[in-house]
Amino acid sequence: MAAINRDDVAHLARLAHIEMSAEELDRMAGELAVIVDSVKSVSEAAGDDVPATSHPIPLTNVFRDDVVGHTFTAEQALSGAPDSDDNRFKVPAILDEA
């Protein structure tokens, strides 16, 4: 079994901004361990001669020419915003700068 303990789950939940109850943390710790083990079976199936990949499609250099395409109006851009002011998205002040 992969070692995913309750603290790991709580840490991930915090990073992902997901609120989890004590029961959920307990349950998820067990479930995540099973999921990680399942994914790990891939590395057992692939031998040393199979290079790691981050992409399943054997494509490279999919590019776009530097030509201006469509844009939204400010009104369209803000149409899904919970709140706006002065044609800008209005959000709570957040001190912790990324």
Next chain:
Amino acid sequence: MSTDEILSFEEAMEKYDPVLGFEVHVELNTKTKMFSSAPNVFGDEPNTNVNEVDLGMPGVLPVVNKTAVESSIKIGLALNCKIAESCRFARKNYFYPDTPKNFQTSQYDEPIAYDGYLDIELEDGTVFRVEIERAHMEEDAGKLTHMGGATGRIQGADFSLVDYNRAGVPLVEIVTKPIEGAGSRAPELAKAYVAAIREIVKNLGVSDAKMERGNVRCDANVSLRPHGRERFGIRSETKNVNSLRAVEHAVRYEIQRHAAVLDSGNPVVQETRHWHEDTRTTTSGRPKSDADDYRYFPEPDLVPVVASREWVEELRATLPEPPAERRKRLKADWGYSDLEFRDVVNAGVLDEIEETIAAGASASVARKWWMGEIVGRAKAADVDPGQLGVEAATVVELSRMVEAGKINNKMASQVLDGVLAGEGTPEEIVEARGLAVVSDDGPLLEAIDAALAAQPGVADKIRAGKVQAVGAIVGGVMKATRGQADAGRVKELILEKLGVTA
């Protein structure tokens, strides 16, 4: 805001050895964004240069801007980097309202350029090599404006307004290796390094490179260690130091602050610092914490970028002459002294003088006009000399008129004012303002007689052989003709009249 103790810079240098590191973000001047076809334009109405990709709407797919990749490779080459044969993008995950996707598309383990260096020339000519760790492609974030509160700073703000026009603008982040051995020249080196990066990207034409617009932004890492110790001290990272002067000041201040902390026996806190231009100090941002757990993983929506050697060499062939080499060449070609050349560089008129010489002026004439006439006017108008609107051809025309004796230097200066005021070409202005040098000997001889009569003692001196005294009479004539006489001709006529040979 708390005030930190600081040591004098000299004392800090006596006790400690600074180690620097820089992350410089360069905004590319492509027409469109890194992953979307929305325009990359500064200063437009908020949230009008966005589409569904920039706003991170569900189900959208990014597509890489080819020109941005080429610009990134050019930057890598100009920084003497190796260009990765293959590299990929990665997601840097964090929650902050400037990033609507909740991740920034960046590069992590496979930057497009790595292992480079840049030779930085300090003011006295000392060359210092800065090693480049990597240059990677990523995208800019939106612009937050903090509202409410007293200061407009984030502390005390009630809410923030977000404009996503900048979100997705192509960035290249250039990261140095730790810079050791700069000693007391660390602040100067910091400024010179950022200036060199700015100059290079501007010269490559890949960025507008305007620091005041945030096209080039610097995060400065500083740590101190006692002299003789190899292990680095704990560093602070001062964010968004956005002018060359500020880079120098921020590094200097952090050195002084770290020294005081270490002197008190406490460890330096590894943290982000915010630079304040008004007080020229930094304040604590936040300690490095969980928030830095970015959980990078390969971007599944983008395929790898493979830079074939042919492509890289094609791009290398398009690179302009590096700015430092160009300066060396121009100085030798023009025959300026060290001081003259430095003044020209500092005044920012290298390009203008080069153009003026190409248009037909001699190196000394071009320098005389730009340094003597135009730079001062630009300063008075508070613009860059190049933006004043003086064409190289105008300078050449003015100097030709002077050389031909059509107008004198004083008049040429007036004509330049006329050109800047939009009165027309130099020739038209000379005509319209009636600024021709008086070379008809008739009126000159009258004025000379009057001047000689007014200063009989001087006339005697000249007759007695003191030819240099002629200046006083020439001055009188120039005054009488309101500066319109050809001073050289006046002198000839006076000497002729007094029967003296010069």
